Each structure stands twice: as C-alpha cells, then as structure tokens.
Amino acid sequence: MTAISASAGAASITVPSGLAPDRTYPARRALEAVGIPLAALVIAFVAFSIFLLALGKSPSDFALLVWKGAFGSWFSVQNTLQRAAPLLLTALCVALPAQLGLVIIGGEGAVVLGGLAATVVALPLSGAPPVLVQIAMAIAGAAMGAVWIGIAGALRALRGVNETISSLLLAYIGLALFNHLVEGPLRDPASLNKPSTWGIGEANMMAALPGTELHPGLLVGAIACVLCWVLISRTSVGFAARVTGGNLRAAQLQGLKVARLVIAACALGGAFAGLAGMIEVAAVHGRANASLAAGYGYTGVLIAFLARHNPIAIMPMAVLLGGIGAAGGLLQRRMGLPDATVLLLEGFIFVAILASETLYGRILWFQPRERRA
Amino acid sequence: MTGGALTTVAIAMLGGSLRVSTPFLFVSLGECLTEKSGRINLGNEGALVLGAMVAYATSYQTASPWAGVLAGALAGALLGALHGTVCSLARVNDVAMGIAIMLAGSGLAFFFGKPYVQPSAPHLPTLPLGFWSDLPQVRSALDVSPLFFAGVLAAIALHWLFRTTRIGLRIRIVGDSEDAARALGLPIDRIRLVATAVGSGLAGVGGAFLSLVYPGSWNEGLSSGQGLMAVALVVFARWNPLVCIAAALLFGAAGALGPSLQTVGVTQGYYLFYAAPYVVTLAILVLTVAPGRSLRGMPGELSLGK
Numbered sequence: 001m002t003a004i005s006a007s008a009g010a011a012s013i014t015v016p017s018g019l020a021p022d023r024t025y026p027a028r029r030a031l032e033a034v035g036i037p038l039a040a041l042v043i044a045f046v047a048f049s050i051f052l053l054a055l056g057k058s059p060s061d062f063a064l065l066v067w068k069g070a071f072g073s074w075f076s077v078q079n080t081l082q083r084a085a086p087l088l089l090t091a092l093c094v095a096l097p098a099q100l101g102l103v104i105i106g107g108e109g110a111v112v113l114g115g116l117a118a119t120v121v122a123l124p125l126s127g128a129p130p131v132l133v134q135i136a137m138a139i140a141g142a143a144m145g146a147v148w149i150g151i152a153g154a155l156r157a158l159r160g161v162n163e164t165i166s167s168l169l170l171a172y173i174g175l176a177l178f179n180h181l182v183e184g185p186l187r188d189p190a191s192l193n194k195p196s197t198w199g200i201g202e203a204n205m206m207a208a209l210p211g212t213e214l215h216p217g218l219l220v221g222a223i224a225c226v227l228c229w230v231l232i233s234r235t236s237v238g239f240a241a242r243v244t245g246g247n248l249r250a251a252q253l254q255g256l257k258v259a260r261l262v263i264a265a266c267a268l269g270g271a272f273a274g275l276a277g278m279i280e281v282a283a284v285h286g287r288a289n290a291s292l293a294a295g296y297g298y299t300g301v302l303i304a305f306l307a308r309h310n311p312i313a314i315m316p317m318a319v320l321l322g323g324i325g326a327a328g329g330l331l332q333r334r335m336g337l338p339d340a341t342v343l344l345l346e347g348f349i350f351v352a353i354l355a356s357e358t359l360y361g362r363i364l365w366f367q368p369r370e371r372r373a
Numbered sequence: 374m375t376g377g378a379l380t381t382v383a384i385a386m387l388g389g390s391l392r393v394s395t396p397f398l399f400v401s402l403g404e405c406l407t408e409k410s411g412r413i414n415l416g417n418e419g420a421l422v423l424g425a426m427v428a429y430a431t432s433y434q435t436a437s438p439w440a441g442v443l444a445g446a447l448a449g450a451l452l453g454a455l456h457g458t459v460c461s462l463a464r465v466n467d468v469a470m471g472i473a474i475m476l477a478g479s480g481l482a483f484f485f486g487k488p489y490v491q492p493s494a495p496h497l498p499t500l501p502l503g504f505w506s507d508l509p510q511v512r513s514a515l516d517v518s519p520l521f522f523a524g525v526l527a528a529i530a531l532h533w534l535f536r537t538t539r540i541g542l543r544i545r546i547v548g549d550s551e552d553a554a555r556a557l558g559l560p561i562d563r564i565r566l567v568a569t570a571v572g573s574g575l576a577g578v579g580g581a582f583l584s585l586v587y588p589g590s591w592n593e594g595l596s597s598g599q600g601l602m603a604v605a606l607v608v609f610a611r612w613n614p615l616v617c618i619a620a621a622l623l624f625g626a627a628g629a630l631g632p633s634l635q636t637v638g639v640t641q642g643y644y645l646f647y648a649a650p651y652v653v654t655l656a657i658l659v660l661t662v663a664p665g666r667s668l669r670g671m672p673g674e675l676s677l678g679k
Contacts, residue, residue: 343483
C-alpha cells in the first residue's frame with residue numbers, strides 16, 4: 001500500500017511545459033520518507049518523558065540508561081544485536097505480506113513451531129556432520145513457518161477469512177501445540193524446572209562469528225532483508241505484489257494471479273519467522289523450550305510498521321528495538337521501573353508512528369512543485 | 374467414561390461456560406457496537422487487560438468491587454477514546470492502530486499493575502442460583518455473577534438501541550455508508566468516537582469480570598486473547614447483539630472443556646483443550662465467511678471485508 005503511493009508520486013514528476021524541472025523533488029520525497037517516522041519517534045520519546053516526569057522519574061536518567069544498556073559498551077552492543085537478529089526475520093514476516101496490503105500479526109506461532117520443527121529434525125541426526133544437521137534444521141524450521149503462516153494466506157485467498165485474526169488464532173493454536181509437545185511427548189525427563197525437549201547436541205550448535213560472541217543469525221537476518229528488498233523493488237513478482245496491494249481490482253484486470261501471490265507472500269514471510277525460531281534453537285538455547293516464546297513475533301509487527309514495510313529500513317529499526325529490549329534489565333535495576341516499561345514505551349512508539357501516517361502527502365514542502373501551486 | 378463422570382463433566386461445563394462466557398459477552402458487545410459504526414477495534418484486548426487491572430486495583434484500594442467495575446469501564450473507555458481519536462485522522466489504518474492500542478493498554482496495565490499481583494482484593498458477590506439442589510457441584514456451577522445478567526441486559530439494550538432508536542439508526546448509517554451519513558449531515562467522526570469509547574468501556578467491564586470474579590485475581594497472563602477473539606465472535610454473531618449471547622456461551626463452553634475434564638481426572642492433552650476456543654473460532658470463520666459475497670448484517674464501511 002505504502003510502496004504504491006510512493007510510486008504514484010514518482011509518476012507525477014512529469015514536468016509541465018513552461019516550468020523549470022523540479023530537481024530537488026526526489027531528494028525531498030526521500031526526506032519525507034525518513035523525516036516523518038523520525039519525527040514520530042521523537043514525539044513518542046517526548047510523550048514518554050512527560051509520562052516519566054509525571055511519575056517523578058527523571059527522563060534524562062532514563063535516556064542515559066537506555067543508551068548505556070543498548071549501546072554503551074561492547075557487551076551491550078552485542079546484547080542488542082543478539083536481540084535484533086530474530087527481530088529482522090520476524091519483521092519480514094509482517095513486511096512481505098504487507099506489500100499486498102495484508103496485516104499478519106501471528107508470527108509468534110511460526111517462531112515457536114519453526115524452532116520446534118528444527119529441534120525435532122536434529123534429534124535423530126545426532127551423528128551426522130554439523131553442517132548437514134544445521135541445513136536440515138533450517139529447512140525444517142522454514143518449512144514449518146511457511147506452512148503455518150501460509151495457512152492464514154490460503155484462508156484469505158481462498159475463503160476470504162481476515163488474515164489478521166486467523167494468523168493470531170493460529171499463533172495461539174501453535175503455542176498450545178508447542179506447549180503440549182514440549183511438556184508431553186517430546187519432553188526430556190531430565191528437564192525438571194523448565195520443561196524442554198532433548199538438546200540438539202553441543203557439536204551441532206552454530207559457532208559465533210569470529211572475534212565476537214555474536215551468532216550468525218544476525219548475518220542471516222541482514223542478508224534476508226537485502227534479498228527481500230531486491231525481491232520487492234527489483235523483480236516482476238515484487239512489482240505484481242505491490243500492484244495488488246495498491247489496487248486489487250487493477251491487479252485482477254491485469255490478470256495477476258492474486259491468490260497465488262497472497263499465499264506465496266505469507267508462506268515466504270512465515271518461512272523467515274520459522275527460520276528465526278530455528279536460529280534461536282541452533283545458536284542460543286540448544287533445545288526447544290518456553291524461552292522461544294519471548295515475543296519476537298509481536299515485536300516484529302512493531303518493527304515492520306516502524307520501517308513502513310521497507311526491508312532495508314527494518315535493519316535500523318530492529319537494532320533500535322533490540323536496544324530498548326536490551327536496556328530493560330538495567331532500567332529495572334537502576335531506576336526501579338517495572339519490566340513492562342519496555343512494552344509501554346513500544347506502545348507509545350507504535351501509536352505515534354501509526355498516527356504519523358496521516359502526515360504523508362500533507363506537508364506541502366515535500367510535494368512536487370506543480371501540486372504546491 | 375461412566376455416566377456419573379459424564380454428569381460431572383456436563384455440570385462443570387455448564388458452570389464453566391457461564392463464567393468463561395461473561396468476559397466474551399462484554400467484549401463482543403463492545404466490538405459489535407464499534408463495528409456497527411464502521412470501525413474495527415482490535416485494541417479491545419488492551420481495554421480488557423487495562424480494565425482488569427484498574428478494576429482490581431480500585432477494588433483493593435476502596436474495598437468496593439463495584440467501584441472497581443466502574444473504574445475498569447472508565448479506563449477501557451479512555452483507551453477506546455484514544456483509538457477513536459487517532460483513527461479519525463485521515464489514512465490511519467484502524468486494524469494496525471488496534472494492535473498498537475492493544476500493546477499500549479497491556480503496557481499500561483502491566484506497568485501500574487505490578488504492585489497488585491500479590492494482594493487480594495474483595496471480589497464481586499455471586500448469586501447462589503443453585504440453592505434448590507443438594508449437590509455441591511450443582512451449587513458451585515450455578516453460583517452466577519450478576520455481571521452475567523448485566524451482560525445479557527446490555528445485549529438486549531443494544532439490540533433495542535439499534536432497532537428502534539434514533540441514535541441506533543445514526544450509528545448504523547455511519548457504519549453502512551459514509552456518503553449517506555455525509556449527505557444527512559451526521560457528525561461521522563464524533564459518532565464513531567463515542568461508539569468506540571463506549572465499546573471499549575464494555576470491554577473494560579469484561580476485564581473487571583476477569584479480575585474480580587473469575588479467575589478472580591490480577592496477573593499478567595490474565596487475558597488469553599478474549600479481546601481479539603471477540604472480533605471473530607462478532608462475525609459469527611452477524612453483528613446481532615442477541616446472537617452475541619449465544620456465541621459467547623458457545624465460546625465459554627469451549628473454554629471450559631479442559632478444566633471440566635480435569636475435574637474427572639482427564640489431564641492428558643491439557644494444552645490441546647486449552648486451544649479449543651481458538652480452533653472453534655477459526656473453524657467458525659472458515660465456515661461462515663465466503664469469498665465474493667458480503668456477509669449478511671455486515672456494516673458496509675467495515676475494513677474487515679475489504
């Protein structure tokens with residue numbers, strides 16, 4: 001939807017005869033796309049500062065601690081990036097279907113089931129070379145995620161069921177399945193306090209990137225974002241998706257296979273979310289347990305909207321949200337704020353960003369000259 | 374299973390569905406009112422959680438659970454007013470905004486609710502409708518909260534509002550056709566704002582039921598998505614408040630299945646039974662929605678079907 005309105009703007013650059021060409025318009029348009037979300041972020045932080053002041057807490061302490069906890073030291077930077085890695089992938093699970101105008105919010109279900117599928121595949125392969133095991137895990141996780149969100153896409157395309165609600169219901173169902181399997185048939189009897197599956201084995205864990213404690217999931221996520229950007233903005237399939245998102249009837253008149261596009265976009269997004277679950281298992285936890293349901297799927301929704309569903313913009317936004325999450329512990333210890341502070345700040349940001357949608361095309365300075373006249 | 378066990382399960386499910394259905398009833402009535410005005414509010418989930426927290430905290434502080442219900446409704450209404458205000462700006466997506474409101478509402482509730490996780494607040498009294506029976510199971514099953522009957526009354530009142538009153542007609546016009554509403558000079562945004570705020574207020578009462586009646590305590594895992602499932606429930610009820618009562622009872626029975634089976638010792642697959650309401654909701658959506666035709670009773674301006 002958003003991508004279409006931008007390209008509609010590009011089409012209107014045609015210069016009316018007798019007027020000097022509006023050379024700075026492309027730069028101003030880019031500034032609009034960056035400036036409005038930034039302004040919304042600033043407003044959200046200002047509003048949250050007022051909220052803190054009303055509670056008698058110091059906003060400057062808060063800002064300082066968020067900075068310290070997120071980027072203040074090499075340790076906190078690594079913590080931030082570690083959290084950002086799955087968020088890159090879960091945000092893609094929202095941003096890809098969004099190109100078609102779909103709102104998918106059930107990525108959490110694909111994350112937990114993808115992680116579980118990856119674990120289940122790794123268990124019988126314990127003797128195989130680690131690379132093969134990891135590839136099998138990645139395929140299993142991605143396939144599971146693709147099926148789960150693909151169901152929501154198929155229900156939308158074939159039955160007209162609202163994808164927002166069905167994906168969320170599927171997330172609840174997926175979580176129930178996950179809990180049932182992890183605490184029942186797949187449970188390692190040795191895991192007493194925290195029910196878990198059997199481990200995938202130390203040898204099969206993904207090694208950290210050289211010189212750091214960062215796991216390769218960050219790299220996978222970044223590559224996935226770039227690939228998705230290419231897919232959306234540089235291929236005919238991506239163009240077809242954006243046309244469908246912009247005007248469904250026009251797409252149908254052009255003979256685009258809308259149903260197939262809807263299912264494919266959802267399945268691909270789900271595959272990325274499933275991959276996020278696989279990486280959490282293969283690089284962090286080593287087994288599937290409740291730690292997988294850490295809300296990455298839901299934070300991904302916020303990041304995708306912050307990035308206005310642009311895969312490149314997802315990268316800085318995931319780092320920002322990962323950083324806010326990483327600072328949560330510090331805020332609790334130093335300022336005595338409850339752990340829900342992070343959630344509340346995210347809520348402030350989300351509301352401000354969505355409200356700022358109303359500004360696009362409204363600020364005249366950003367518009368092409370002939371529309372200003 | 375023996376006949377005795379079956380009776381036990383049936384009684385437990387009856388009582389359970391009366392309890393579990395009440396929050397569903399209030400949220401779905403609120404969602405129904407909002408959607409009738411042409412707007413969808415996924416933020417009712419946030420209103421439910423915030424309502425639950427505020428109701429519990431107020432009941433604890435004032436020792437009056439009814440003051441808690443009132444405060445919960447007010448908190449929900451304020452959150453709904455925020456949703457309604459932002460959505461009246463041009464080109465703001467009401468579905469996405471609902472998710473943001475859900476996040477903000479839960480965030481507020483968890484932020485301020487931390488100190489109320491431990492202490493126990495006075496509960497709402499219940500009506501002992503099982504007085505005629507000697508069986509303790511029947512007596513406990515028929516300990517019905519007055520809020521359930523309040524919900525039924527609210528459904529009847531909403532039905533009457535939509536059917537026979539000038540206000541109801543205006544809400545329906547705004548929901549069915551913005552063009553018609555504009556031609557009649559109706560204040561579209563204001564009507565939707567009020568419908569959204571009142572709808573979220575009803576969701577707040579549903580939250581108050583969760584924290585003050587059943588399960589009857591405040592914690593962060595209190596809601597299990599009732600506010601979101603209400604959207605599906607309203608589709609199932611075809612935007613008819615009276616059908617909402619039946620739909621809520623059905624969802625309540627699905628939710629009571631797992632705990633009822635536990636009373637006779639069936640503990641296997643606890644989590645699968647827990648998923649029953651979601652499966653039922655999804656199945657209902659798949660069966661009742663069909664492509665290419667709009668649903669009977671669906672407000673024309675609703676973004677749900679577009």
